[in-house]
Amino acid sequence: MATESKTEIIRRSILDVTRKLLVEKGINNISTRMIARQVGCSVGLIYFHFKSKDELTHTLIEEGFDMLVERQESAEKAHENPVERLAALSRAYLNFALENPEYYEIMFMLKPERMARYPAEKYRKARRSVEVVARTLKDCAKENLMVVEDPYLNAHISWSFMHGVITLIQAQRIDKRIANDTMIEAAIEQIIRMHLHPAADNPI
Amino acid sequence: MATESKTEIIRRSILDVTRKLLVEKGINNISTRMIARQVGCSVGLIYFHFKSKDELTHTLIEEGFDMLVERQESAEKAHENPVERLAALSRAYLNFALENPEYYEIMFMLKPERMARYPAEKYRKARRSVEVVARTLKDCAKENLMVVEDPYLNAHISWSFMHGVITLIQAQRIDKRIANDTMIEAAIEQIIRMHLHPAADNPI
DNA sequence: CAAAAAATTGAACACTGTTCAATGGTTTTT
DNA sequence: AAAAACCATTGAACAGTGTTCAATTTTTTG
Numbered sequence: 157m158a159t160e161s162k163t164e165i166i167r168r169s170i171l172d173v174t175r176k177l178l179v180e181k182g183i184n185n186i187s188t189r190m191i192a193r194q195v196g197c198s199v200g201l202i203y204f205h206f207k208s209k210d211e212l213t214h215t216l217i218e219e220g221f222d223m224l225v226e227r228q229e230s231a232e233k234a235h236e237n238p239v240e241r242l243a244a245l246s247r248a249y250l251n252f253a254l255e256n257p258e259y260y261e262i263m264f265m266l267k268p269e270r271m272a273r274y275p276a277e278k279y280r281k282a283r284r285s286v287e288v289v290a291r292t293l294k295d296c297a298k299e300n301l302m303v304v305e306d307p308y309l310n311a312h313i314s315w316s317f318m319h320g321v322i323t324l325i326q327a328q329r330i331d332k333r334i335a336n337d338t339m340i341e342a343a344i345e346q347i348i349r350m351h352l353h354p355a356a357d358n359p360i
Numbered sequence: 361m362a363t364e365s366k367t368e369i370i371r372r373s374i375l376d377v378t379r380k381l382l383v384e385k386g387i388n389n390i391s392t393r394m395i396a397r398q399v400g401c402s403v404g405l406i407y408f409h410f411k412s413k414d415e416l417t418h419t420l421i422e423e424g425f426d427m428l429v430e431r432q433e434s435a436e437k438a439h440e441n442p443v444e445r446l447a448a449l450s451r452a453y454l455n456f457a458l459e460n461p462e463y464y465e466i467m468f469m470l471k472p473e474r475m476a477r478y479p480a481e482k483y484r485k486a487r488r489s490v491e492v493v494a495r496t497l498k499d500c501a502k503e504n505l506m507v508v509e510d511p512y513l514n515a516h517i518s519w520s521f522m523h524g525v526i527t528l529i530q531a532q533r534i535d536k537r538i539a540n541d542t543m544i545e546a547a548i549e550q551i552i553r554m555h556l557h558p559a560a561d562n563p564i
Numbered sequence: 565c566a567a568a569a570a571a572t573t574g575a576a577c578a579c580t581g582t583t584c585a586a587t588g589g590t591t592t593t594t
Numbered sequence: 595a596a597a598a599a600c601c602a603t604t605g606a607a608c609a610g611t612g613t614t615c616a617a618t619t620t621t622t623t624g
Contacts, residue, residue, distance in 0.1 A: 163602070183469070183606095187580060198604050200584085209581065267388075268532045274512055283535070301562075313525075313546050320524025321517075328472045330516055331487070342517050350554030358505075358556045366621090367571070391611060402573050404615085409571095413612065 169203045174212055175219075180256045183266075192245050197306060214274055220259040221281045224252050228288050238295035239302070245289055246344045253322040254336070260326070264319060272301060286311050293333060293351070302351040305314055314347050371409045373399050378416055379423070381508040386462050387417060387470075405467075412529060414474050417466055421478070425485045428456050432492050442499035443506070443552060445537035449493055450548045464530070468523060490515050497555070506555040518551050 160168065173194045175184040188209055192199045206212045231248040235241035253260040263282075290311035296302035303311050321343045324330050330339060366373065377398045381390040392413055398404045410416045435452040439445035457464040467486075494515035500506035508514050525547045529540050 166602090170577065188582085189580080198434065199582085200605075201603055236418075260484040265531070267526075288551070296525045308535075309538055309542065309546055310555040312528075312543065314548055316524035316528050316534075316543070316547065317521045317550075318524065319528055320522065323469075323517075323527060324520050324523055327469070327475070329468065330520075331490075331512075334513055334516060338513065339516065339520070342513055343520065346517055346521075346554045348464035349422060349558065352562045354553065355559045368586055370571090393611080395621085403613085404574075407613065 158246045164232075166197065166201070168194070170197075170205055170212070170311065171215060171322050175216055177343065178216060178258050178262070179256075183262050186337075193233075210270055210273055211271070214278070216259070217262050217274070218278055218281065220256070221278075223256070223259070224249070224263070225281060227252050227286075228285060232288055232292065238292050238299060242289070242292045242314075243344055243348060244294060245292055246314065246347050247340075249285070249315075249318050250322065250340050250343070253318075254325075254340075258271055260322065265323065282285050286315055289314055303353055304351055310351065317343060317347060370401065370405070372400070372404055374401075374409055374416070376421060379420055382389055382420060382462050382466070383460075396428055403420060403543060412477075414477055416472070417470075417479055418482070420463070420524070422482055422485065424467045425459070425482075425489065427460070427463070428453070428467070429485060429488050429492075431456050436492055442496050442503060446496045446518075446555075447495070447548055447552060449496055450518065450551050451544075452542050453519075453522050454526065454547070454550060456546075457522075458529075461530050464526065469527065490519055500555065504506065505556055514555065521547060525551050528538050 170191060174186070177190060177194070188202050190201050190312050191212075192202055195202075202212070206215075227248045228245055230305050231240060231244040235244050286308075290307040291316075293302070293307040293310050294305045297304040298305065321339055326341060330336070361560070374395060377395050378390070381394060381398065392403050392406050395416075396406055399406075410419075432449055435448040436445060439448050444559045490512075494511040497508045497511040497514050497518075501511065503506040510512070525543055528534050529543060534540070534543055
């Protein structure tokens with residue numbers, strides 16, 4: 157194992173503490189002072205290693221996308237049938253979000269002013285999350301299992317759908333008579349349904 | 361018109377300024393001091409009329425739901441055909457959100473800790489927004505135009521879908537090669553499609 | 565007019581992200 | 595080894611946040 161210099165250790169320690177606090181309290185309930193206190197250093201030192209709280213957050217955002225994409229790509233490989241693959245992909249996304257709400261928040265719910273500084277090259281990894289869905293939709297269309305005019309657009313549509321379900325669940329806005337599981341399962345079903353061939357006698 | 365007492369005038373003035381600042385800057389970029397400065401009073405006075413910034417926000421949230429529900433109910437009345445009505449309802453919701461992003465933010469994007477204090481009786485008006493969709497879905501099913509097992513659940517599903525599209529658009533997370541209009545139209549189409557009768561030969 | 569009540573102020577508290585001159589500690593250069 | 599350069603670190607400060615509260619003014623009531 158590569159020996160870490162004292163500086164690297166402190167940098168890692170700042171990240172470790174921030175990650176821990178993030179998961180415990182969410183990004184908006186942690187401060188640079190809290191991090192410094194728990195690391196055992198001054199606030200100034202955090203700003204020596206990271207140029208802002210946002211940059212600290214961005215590092216964790218990247219971690220989050222690594223986790224998500226890993227889950228999605230493993231789901232992708234696990235299913236031959238592209239329709240099943242689409243369902244598995246959706247489930248992977250939704251489960252990741254439910255299990256890691258604080259990561260999900262920094263990855264997908266930060267306002268543009270905080271994300272504007274997010275390094276452009278890192279967006280690529282973020283985009284892979286949508287591309288894996290687009291690929292699968294393309295496969296579904298190719299095998300004539302679904303109607304998909306524009307896979308990339310429809311991937312964004314599916315993504316939006318899931319994002320909406322997740323954010324409303326996490327904001328506790330769904331009527332409590334509807335269980336979270338019910339919402340999740342219904343969402344997956346409708347993501348499939350909306351791409352199926354419609355019956356001929358539908359009123360368009 | 362009822363003559364307003366000085367106290368009522370100041371209360372209204374605080375609300376007017378807050379509304380104006382909300383629309384200009386969004387809830388997270390306005391402070392009680394900014395409001396006080398623009399009203400021409402001290403911060404303390406704001407806390408005499410409203411017990412917190414959240415209570416001030418809640419008043420505007422109610423305004424927002426009045427606007428939204430009005431739009432939805434007028435769209436509801438405008439269409440005999442329930443499928444067309446569903447499309448019109450969706451369009452009303454989406455347009456409201458796009459035209460009033462700051463209202464939408466306080467209505468649907470505030471975290472539970474701020475909404476927890478939101479008075480329970482006011483939630484009723486908020487719920488009407490989902491109930492009008494549920495009614496329409498029920499009508500679609502009754503006339504055998506759509507397959508809707510549980511209208512209330514499916515109304516939540518449609519709502520989540522729209523909420524996801526709106527929030528991702530407003531957070532500027534959609535690939536810029538996809539126009540906002542394209543997303544909106546695709547979403548409305550899919551809300552209809554996902555409820556249609558599927559063709560018999562679909563791989564479920 | 566005096567007393568009670570309501571409305572209003574301004575200072576304070578405990579936070580927030582961020583900056584920066586001053587410091588101590590290592591290396592590197594002479 | 596001494597001097598210079600560099601890196602890492604601190605603590606105080608700045609300007610901002612939501613909120614509280616004793617003191618004060620203004621208005622209403624008896």
